[in-house]
Amino acid sequence: TGNQWGYGKEDGPSAWHRSYPVAKGSRQSPIDIIPEQAFHDNSLGPIIANYDHCTSINISNNGHSVVVEFVDSDNRSVIQGGPLDNPYRLKQFHFHWGGKGCDGSEHTVAGYSYASELHLVHWNAVKYKTFAEAATAPDGLAVLGIFLKTGDDHRWLHTITDALYMVKYKGSVTDFRGFNPKCLLPSSLHYWTYLGSLTTPPLHESVVWIVLKQPIVVSDKQMGKFRTLLFTGEEEEERIRMENNFRPPQPLQGRKVRSSN
Ligand SMILES: NS(=O)(=O)c1ccc(S(=O)(=O)c2ccccc2)s1
Numbered sequence: 001t002g003n004q005w006g007y008g009k010e011d012g013p014s015a016w017h018r019s020y021p022v023a024k025g026s027r028q029s030p031i032d033i034i035p036e037q038a039f040h041d042n043s044l045g046p047i048i049a050n051y052d053h054c055t056s057i058n059i060s061n062n063g064h065s066v067v068v069e070f071v072d073s074d075n076r077s078v079i080q081g082g083p084l085d086n087p088y089r090l091k092q093f094h095f096h097w098g099g100k101g102c103d104g105s106e107h108t109v110a111g112y113s114y115a116s117e118l119h120l121v122h123w124n125a126v127k128y129k130t131f132a133e134a135a136t137a138p139d140g141l142a143v144l145g146i147f148l149k150t151g152d153d154h155r156w157l158h159t160i161t162d163a164l165y166m167v168k169y170k171g172s173v174t175d176f177r178g179f180n181p182k183c184l185l186p187s188s189l190h191y192w193t194y195l196g197s198l199t200t201p202p203l204h205e206s207v208v209w210i211v212l213k214q215p216i217v218v219s220d221k222q223m224g225k226f227r228t229l230l231f232t233g234e235e236e237e238e239r240i241r242m243e244n245n246f247r248p249p250q251p252l253q254g255r256k257v258r259s260s261n
């Protein structure tokens with residue numbers, strides 16, 4: 001049923017092109033960001049994230065990551081400014097991470113990987129009627145990427161890591177209300193931006209990527225809780241720990257990465 005893809009040896013990123021030929025396309029993500037080669041574009045304004053009236057709905061394990069979904073039937077939580085021509089609505093956020101002691105970010109910075117990467121997924125509800133329509137349009141999605149590095153405890157991430165035991169298995173979902181992702185943003189919103197794709201199948205080339213330069217700090221213990229999740233469902237006999245759910249950097253193919261001031 002549907003296309004089975006994963007992060008293992010047989011079904012991982014190097015095999016995705018068989019079912020998703022766009023995997024070898026001209027604007028694939030993630031990429032290795034080389035700061036010195038990024039173009040300082042003075043016309044790039046600040047990113048504005050208006051999450052104050054956002055409404056989280058649930059938290060779930062979709063067999064690839066842990067996802068928090070939001071009400072996106074109006075413009076109550078949007079990102080705008082920067083490279084974006086209009087406001088994009090927050091739909092969900094999720095994470096990518098490594099194994100114990102290993103890094104698991106998707107974008108890298110001059111070859112450097114972070115422990116994890118948070119993706120806040122938004123869609124262009126001004127130009128497109130539905131998320132599904134926006135998801136295949138070249139300017140349909142805007143994903144805000146935030147690096148996580150290990151160090152002190154992140155006081156707000158506890159709200160998420162304390163809920164992970166309820167979504168241990170693939171296909172599990174539970175209520176998750178009143179969470180404002182503003183608490184996960186670093187103090188600086190300086191960013192790199194480039195045109196790319198979803199980093200998982202269906203790998204649509206529909207994403208304006210906005211990757212924040214400043215990582216947030218979370219503890220090893222908090223990262224460890226992500227690794228208690230499973231790729232596998234409760235009914236499956238095989239239990240496979242959810243870790244290393246990241247795609248490696250893809251060819252830049254002549255794309256320009258711009259840098260905010
Ligand atoms: N890692 S990422 O942020 O690039 C990403 C991968 C998949 C999604 S999606 O679930 O929003 C989605 C979007 C469109 C079609 C299907 C799923 S977002």
Ligand SMILES: [Zn+2]
Binds near residue numbers: 094095199
């Ligand atoms: Zn992602």
